[in-house]
Amino acid sequence: QAQRLWRRMGLKSPTPAALGVLLALALLALAHLPPSLDRSPHLQPASSPLSPRWEVAAPLSRGQACSERPPAPPARLRRDQPPGRGRRWQWRLAGDAPLWLSDDDLQKMQLLASGWVVSKTRVPAHGQVLRVGLRAVGDTEGDTSPADPEGDCQDGRCGLIKRPSDLYEVLAFHLDRVLGLNRSLPAVARRFTSHLLPYSYTNGSLRPIIWWVPDLQHLEDANNDQNSCALGWLQYQEMLKPRRPTLVTGDAPCSSIPRGEWSRLALFDFLLQVHDRLDRYCCGFQPDPSEPCVEERLHEKCRNPAELVLVHILVRKSAPSRLVFIDNAGRPHHPEEKLNFRLLQGIDSFPAAAVATLRSGRLHSLLLESLRMDRELWESQGGAEGLRPLLRTIDRRARILLRYIQEHNLTVFGDSP
């Protein structure tokens, strides 16, 4: 009975007025939870040692009795399933979830981390990734209706499983939220067990899964479908120049994207050293000969700026004036003496809240607080201790960026959503 309450609540966002009632119900529900839940892996402190977790079988969730459900994985692998939807609200009410993760983020993270895989679709020209349809645990509608890959994705119930080496994309998601940029997509780390997936996805490796945006805008051009608008480097630089409003041309490529978006992108890409979008030719640093930009003979184009184009410049159909950041794994090991400052070229103002967070000296601890939410990632990386070198790298890049802002007399602008 208590669980039914949980579920009903999990389905709707409570209005502020309902929160009080919700809290009361939550306490009631907690009081009625079976004692076995106390041993649920998800209720253990994040720092708990790894081994006991794997042995503890999570309690069966009610829905697993349903005949339409895919076969339950062996108990020892059941660690990737949560006790139920109520957990999200537990986090929120208990003050456990950091404020920079919205309820929508938490809901999507939950779906990605524990939703049942109900379908898989190959992504044309991207052999290393797989799009999967997901059903939330305890989703009765999903229990009975057949898998409908396209419909599920249109409803926002799909994720993109990437390579194990793309795991840093999860860190990028948390960095985005900690800095208040809110331009990247929810991402979690997960070990998959579904029999629908090929063995290389279920062999025990941790992979990132990124929420699939239903309405990314793609150019019609088959050779350039990784963009919502075609933009060359020179056009981009021209667009960044301050100009009189009368000269704004409405039909220039990407003109629906305000300058603040490029500032957010530049800041984010610099911290992560994502070169693909703004400088896929590695013009801003001396690449090793083994780098793809050298091997694919892109680097030599740097001599002719008119040939350089931006890639992965994407917006949603429903929000054409906001960039969507995808493929954010970046380069955590990019050497500090080769940082790509070309990513910052032309940007004369940065989002105030993000810069304030960088200045606060708290980036490291905020990121830890955020990453702790992703238990698979957290434990695979060895917790706070294991993550330290990576976060120090981001920290040092942040300080270098702040110095750059100061030395170039750059300004900040107030954030708008």
Ligand SMILES: *[C@@H]1O[C@H](CO)[C@@H](O)[C@H](O)[C@H]1NC(C)=O
């Ligand atoms: C699982 O397969 C992936 C992709 O082929 C590979 O990168 C990874 O090393 C494998 N992991 C294990 C534990 O065998």
Ligand SMILES: *[C@@H]1O[C@H](CO)[C@@H](O)[C@H](O)[C@H]1NC(C)=O
């Ligand atoms: C920044 O401002 C200072 C003082 O106004 C000035 O001396 C310096 O040349 C400026 N630097 C740049 C890069 O514009």
Ligand SMILES: *[C@@H]1O[C@H](CO)[C@@H](O)[C@H](O)[C@H]1NC(C)=O
């Ligand atoms: C974050 O972005 C999403 C759309 O991507 C939007 O719905 C939400 O309101 C934004 N949140 C904030 C705090 O700006």
